[in-house]
Amino acid sequence: MISDSTQKPLACWPGTELYDGEVIPCLTVIFHTTGCTWNRCRMCGYKFERTRITDRGEKICALLSQLAWLVAHHPLESFRMVKIFTSGSFFDEDEVPHEAREAIAEAFQGKIVVAESRTEFIHPDIITPFKEQIDDAAGTSALYVAMGLETTNDFIREKCIDKGHTFADFIEAVKNARQAGAGVKTYLMLKPLFLTEREALADMKRSIAEAGPYSDIISMNLCTVQRRTEVERYWKQGAYRPPYLWSAVDILLSADYFVQSDPVGGGKIRGPHNCGACDREFVAAISEYSLSGNREILRNVMESSCACKKEWEHVLEHEEPWCMPLTR
Numbered sequence: 001m002i003s004d005s006t007q008k009p010l011a012c013w014p015g016t017e018l019y020d021g022e023v024i025p026c027l028t029v030i031f032h033t034t035g036c037t038w039n040r041c042r043m044c045g046y047k048f049e050r051t052r053i054t055d056r057g058e059k060i061c062a063l064l065s066q067l068a069w070l071v072a073h074h075p076l077e078s079f080r081m082v083k084i085f086t087s088g089s090f091f092d093e094d095e096v097p098h099e100a101r102e103a104i105a106e107a108f109q110g111k112i113v114v115a116e117s118r119t120e121f122i123h124p125d126i127i128t129p130f131k132e133q134i135d136d137a138a139g140t141s142a143l144y145v146a147m148g149l150e151t152t153n154d155f156i157r158e159k160c161i162d163k164g165h166t167f168a169d170f171i172e173a174v175k176n177a178r179q180a181g182a183g184v185k186t187y188l189m190l191k192p193l194f195l196t197e198r199e200a201l202a203d204m205k206r207s208i209a210e211a212g213p214y215s216d217i218i219s220m221n222l223c224t225v226q227r228r229t230e231v232e233r234y235w236k237q238g239a240y241r242p243p244y245l246w247s248a249v250d251i252l253l254s255a256d257y258f259v260q261s262d263p264v265g266g267g268k269i270r271g272p273h274n275c276g277a278c279d280r281e282f283v284a285a286i287s288e289y290s291l292s293g294n295r296e297i298l299r300n301v302m303e304s305s306c307a308c309k310k311e312w313e314h315v316l317e318h319e320e321p322w323c324m325p326l327t328r
C-alpha cells in the first residue's frame with residue numbers, strides 16, 4: 001500500500017521477523033512526515049517523500065490521522081512487533097512532535113517496537129519517555145532504536161554516502177539509547193557509490209565485525225538504485241552497478257554475528273542481482289536465512305553451479321576504481 005495522502009501512512013505492510021529465536025508477526029509502517037532534516041544521502045529516495053506541512057499542530061493532526069487509519073486497517077493485536085519508519089527520523093521533534101509520538105506509543109503499548117532515527121536525535125530525554133509509554137504491566141514490550149550507520153568507515157560514509165555523522169556519533173547514540181533502556185538495531189549498506197565489488201565486500205565484513213559489539217540486531221541493506229538519487233545518475237551513466245547477490249550471501253555466511261537482510265529489489269536491474277537465472281534462488285535463500293538463521297540454506301546456494309559465480313569472482317579480482325563497473 002503506497003499513499004500520497006497525509007491522512008494515511010506512506011506505506012504499511014504485515015510480515016514476519018525472527019526475534020529471540022522465534023518467528024513473530026510484524027507490522028511495518030512508514031509514516032508520512034515533513035521528511036529528513038539531513039536530506040543528503042546519495043542513495044536515498046525517501047528524502048523526496050515529504051509533506052509540505054509547516055504548522056506544528058497540523059503535523060500532529062496528520063500523524064494522528066495516519067495512526068487512526070493504521071489502527072482501523074490493521075488489527076494491532078495480531079502483531080507482536082511494529083517497525084516504525086518515517087520519511088526521516090522518528091525521534092526528530094520537528095518531524096514527529098512529541099504529542100504524536102505519545103499517541104503512537106500508547107497505540108503500540110506492549111509491543112516490541114523498532115523505530116528508526118538518525119543518531120543526533122537519540123537522547124535519553126527523548127527515548128526514555130517513549131520507552132516508558134510503550135511498556136506495559138505484562139513486561140512484553142521492548143524498544144529498539146534503529147540507526148543507519150551504513151559502514152564503520154568514516155571516510156566511506158562521508159565520501160560515498162554523505163551521511164553526515166561519524167562512527168563516534170553512532171557510539172554516543174548507542175550509549176544514549178542504552179541509558180534509556182533501549183536496544184540498538186544497526187543498518188549497514190552494502191556497496192555505496194564509488195566502491196568496487198571487492199571494496200564493498202571488505203567494507204561490509206569489517207563493518208559487521210566493528211558494529212557487532214554495539215548492536216543487538218544488525219541488518220544489511222543491499223543498495224538499490226532509487227529514483228531521482230545520485231546513485232541513479234551514476235547508474236544511468238553506466239558508472240554504478242548494485243551488488244551481486246553472491247557478495248551478500250558470502251558476507252552473511254562469514255559473519256561472526258547473525259545478520260538479517262531483506263533483499264529488496266533482488267534480481268531486478270536496479271537492485272542487487274546476479275545473472276538473472278539464479279537470482280530468484282538467491283533472494284529466497286537470503287529471505288529464508290533472515291527468518292531462520294540456518295546457514296545451511298546459504299551454503300547450498302553458495303555451492304550452486306550457476307556460471308555467473310565465475311563472473312562474480314572475476315569482478316572481485318579485477319574490478320578497479322578506474323575501470324568500474326566491469327558488468328551491468
Ligand code: SF4
Pocket residue numbers: 036037038039040041044045046047087088089118148163
Ligand atoms: S538520513 Fe536517512 S532519510 Fe535522511 S537522507 Fe540519509 S538515508 Fe535518507
Ligand SMILES: [Zn+2]
Pocket residue numbers: 274275276277278279306307308309
Ligand atoms: Zn547466475
